[in-house]
Amino acid sequence: MDWPALKSTVSSCTACGLRAGCTQTVFGVGDESAQWLLVGEAPGAEEDKLGEPFVGQAGKLLDQMLAALGLARGRNVYIANVLKCRPPGNRNPAPEEVAQCSAHLRRQIELIRPKLILAMGRFAVQTLLNSEATIGSLRGSVHSYHGVPLVVTYHPAYLLRNLPDKAKAWADLLFAKKTVDGF
Secondary structure, three states: OOHHHHHHHHHOOOOOOHHHHOOOOOOOEEOOOOOEEEEEOOOOHHHHHHOOOOOOHHHHHHHHHHHHOOOEOOEOEEEEEOOOOOOHHHOOOOHHHHHHHHHHHHHHHHHHOOOEEEEEOHHHHHHHHOOOOOHHHHOOOOEEEOOEEEEEEOOHHHHHHOHHHHHHHHHHHHHHHHHHHOO
8 A cells, every 4th residue: 555545544444433533634744755753642632633743732842852853844754643533532542443543554654664663652652562561661772663673752742741751752862863873
């Protein structure tokens, strides 16, 4: 399935029922041949409204962090979520919703062929690594998603509520950059 077919499949998907309650799907945004793939959890209200991941306050923080590394949304970076539709009330994704949507993310990864995946937040980490381990226990190591190096960090929305962990997330981004630069 190529990009247009995948985008069409996602926009018309009704496999889990979330599509019926959201404004639009949030497919992803950025350079479709990016070295960096950033994966979040699920769209929030602003993302659902605008159709783009990470556009609220968490998105502004993410853009600032990327800029500090010399990266930018759409320039050698692609941003996606595990879920393509907003769960009602921004609740956590249900396991069956993650299971239904994972194939779409898997195909995005296959098409992008990134040099690095940055998994941001618990559901992204658990989905991509098929693990129940905590973010704290997985940080600071290079993991693998089907042969693609994967680095774990906190979700930017979490960082807005837990300011002391911003330093840890910055360390994760520097570690990710060092990992990419090593290839």
